Every structure is written in structure tokens, then in C-alpha cells.
Amino acid sequence: MKKEDCIFCKIANGEIPTNTVYEDDRFRAILDNGPATKGHTLILPKEHYADLYELPEDTAGAAIALAKKLAARMREKLHCDGVNLVQNNGAAAGQTVLHFHLHVIPRYEDDGQKILWDPTKPSDEELKAVCGELAGE
Numbered sequence: 001m002k003k004e005d006c007i008f009c010k011i012a013n014g015e016i017p018t019n020t021v022y023e024d025d026r027f028r029a030i031l032d033n034g035p036a037t038k039g040h041t042l043i044l045p046k047e048h049y050a051d052l053y054e055l056p057e058d059t060a061g062a063a064i065a066l067a068k069k070l071a072a073r074m075r076e077k078l079h080c081d082g083v084n085l086v087q088n089n090g091a092a093a094g095q096t097v098l099h100f101h102l103h104v105i106p107r108y109e110d111d112g113q114k115i116l117w118d119p120t121k122p123s124d125e126e127l128k129a130v131c132g133e134l135a136g137e
């Protein structure tokens, strides 16, 4: 997809009006328009990066620092009981908009949402084998 056709580029750079909760020279944080909970926010870099693989390391670090700031604000102002950070990459992982975004989702006791996964039960050998594939350089 071309950057010119990217809806999050247009939102992040102010070409499409949205509910902005935070903005600086690198990011715009907006309310998700299909929120999991009250205050569900998306951190959008103003530059177009499709996903985590394309995101420069310093931008990744700055996005987490901003998530921390917003999480504190959510606790203070919305009185949430917890926060999930969610970041999807690829259709298999549930990414629907191909412009990197970090979900900051305030959680409330009894909010009824299910953001966690169903745990599987690999054997110790299977875990060791995966560890062998993944560890190291």
C-alpha cells in the first residue's frame, strides 16, 4: 500500500480530524473509534512504518515512553485498575491497519474484555527445542 492511501498517515498528520489525546513532533495519540474499554488509545508515529519490523529502534523506545506517560494519565484521570499494551504485526496477529500503532488499553475490574490468550501445554523438550531455535544471535 502507498503511504498516500494510508488512513493512519492522514490521521497522524492532521489531515483527517480525530480525537487527539496527545501530540508532539513525532507522534499523535488518538482514541480508538472501536474501543475495547473507555479510554482505549492508539499511539501513531507521524512517519509511515508498516509495522514493528520497519520501526526504527529510537522510535520504538519513544513509543513505549509515551505509552508509559499515557498509562499514568489513564490511572490518574480515568481511574483504571490496569493497562494492557497491545501491538499487532501481520494479519496472523490481527493487524488490520498497516501503519504501526501501539494500543494502550485501560482496564477496569469487571470490564468484561478478554485480551489474554489460551495457554497451551508444551513438554519440557518442546520448550527446550524452541529455546534452541530462538536463543543467541
Ligand code: AMP
Pocket: 007, 018, 030, 031, 032, 033, 034, 035, 042, 087, 088, 094, 095, 096, 097, 098
Ligand atoms: P489493529 O487490529 O491492531 O490493526 O488495530 C486497528 C485499530 O484501529 C482497531 O482497534 C480499530 O478500531 C482502530 N481504528 C481503525 N480506524 C480508525 C479510525 N479512523 N480512528 C480511530 N481508530 C481506528
Ligand code: ZN
Pocket: 003, 006, 007, 008, 009, 010, 047, 048, 049, 098, 099
Ligand atoms: Zn501510514
